[in-house]
Amino acid sequence: MFHSEDSFSANYTEARRKFREAAADAGGELDSWLHPEAGPDGGEIFTDVAWIGPSAATKVLVLISATHGVEGFCGSGAQVDLMRRGEVTGDADDLAFLLIHAINPYGFAWLRRTTHENIDLNRNWVDYAQPMPVNEGYRALHPALCPAVWTDETRAAGELALQTSEREIGRDATRNAYGAGQWEYPDGLFYGGTAPSWSRQTQTAIFDRWLGKARKVAIVDYHTGLGPLGFAEPIVTAPVGSPAYRRARSWYGATTRSTAGGLSVGARIEGDGLTGAIKLLPHAEVTPMALEYGTLPRREVINANREDNWLHSHGDPRGDGAQATKGRLRDAYFVDRTDWKGMVIGQSLQVFRQAVSGLSED
Structure with a gap:
């Protein structure tokens, strides 16, 4: 019998195995990018990709986990659950799914929010040919x-x-x-780095490979750590009133917030991946959203x-003492309780269906 809680994993290695197995069972085309660093056990670590649906689809829903590595416990579980329950299929004529698992595999494997360069990937999408922002x-x-x-x-x-x-x-x-x-x-x-990180370069390569034919793209990037326990806020970085903001608001409802509007649980950030995705896909109508699940109080x-x-x-x-430190960071981004996992799965499923509906609109 299928149990949603079993979609979550105890570590990166288990999460990767479950993702690849679920993607293969769903008929996905799999690919992987080897990270230059090893995991804490000395083993290789990867960003994995599954494409499910027609190769020429012009409408694509992208699901991303582990932008902030340790947050991958949530995002990976949500991705695996959607595939296992049969939501992600290749049945539609012009709709496909691109699942990016562990875009920051180092942070996932080592229980870090950052990449191996100590870069916050969600601050790394700036133009390094220009002077860096000063904070x-x-x-x-x-x-x-x-x-x-x-x-x-x-x-x-x-x-x-x-x-x-x-x-x-x-x-x-x-x-x-x-x-x-x-x-x-x-x-x-929250260091943005001095150049595009390995993870940014890999995501760029993935988008170049798989989304060149896409004309309508929705992105759900799974995050944790901000907001009330278990509640998922749909966050956009597009300005209030912009086309991307209006689409997201109409698809995901009144709880959708823009960091640019100052009402989101997230900070008003620069160099974020959602804005970066729009720039990577100038040929497409892009509706990017970060689904942010609450965990512990902000100060913790x-x-x-x-x-x-x-x-x-x-x-x-x-x-x-390192193990205790890692345990506290993991607990800050992943609440290992049945009720919290259930809230992750339920809200992920809702958002997934809302995104599919939005993409299907003419």
């Missing part, structure tokens, strides 16, 4: 958020810096200060990221 707000917070030593005292000092900032400039402005992205501190949080999530960032910048990811 003065992050510059002021960086010393407290990313100390050279990690103790109860330095953790508390970072929390105090955030609280002080919230009193002085407000909660939303503080959220944007530390979360919008920064291109100045390679050992810092940011502290888990701070601790993991310290571990990889100043500590030993294989040393004593």
Whole structure:
């Protein structure tokens, strides 16, 4: 008997196996991209792709997991569930599905939000031929958020810096200060990098290979870590009133929010993958959306990221205490409970059907 909870996995290796098995059972055409780094067990890690549907389809629904690596536990489970329950099929004449599994396999395997370059992939889609954005707000917070030593005292000092900032400039402005992205501190949080990361280059190659014939594209990029426990907010980065925003709002409903409008649980970020996708597909009508599931309170999530960032910048990811740090980061992005997983599956299924309906409109 099929159980949705079985679609989730305990680690990257198990998730990859389940994805490839489900894609093969669904009649998918599989491909993979080998990552230059190894996983924590020394094994190879990959970004895998499944194309399900007519090769010449002009309408394509793209499902992406693990943009922020450790968030892949959620996204992979949702992808596998949709294939196992028979929602993803090749039956339609002009509709296909492109499932991208673990676009950031390093972060998924190592339980990191970032890539092996310490890059936040969702801040990496900027034009590196132009001057990088300057985030003065992050510059002021960086010393407290990313100390050279990690103790109860330095953790508390970072929390105090955030609280002080919230009193002085407000909660939303503080959220944007530390979360919008920064291109100045390679050992810092939400780092955008100095060049396209391996994951960005791989996603570009995947889009070039599979979406050249597409004329209407919907993208659902699975994310976790922000918002009320289990609730999934459909997030777009397109400006309020733009065609992409209006389409997303009409497809996914009134809970759809734009980071550009300041009402989303997400920060007003730069270099995000949704905007990047639109630029990669100038020949198509693109409706990109990030489905953001809530987990723990925001302060617990940011502290888990701070601790993991310290571990990889100043500590030993294989040393004593590393497993506990990794466990806290995993818990910040994946709630290993039946009720939470059920909310992931139910809302994923709803959004999937809404996207298919939207793509099918003339």
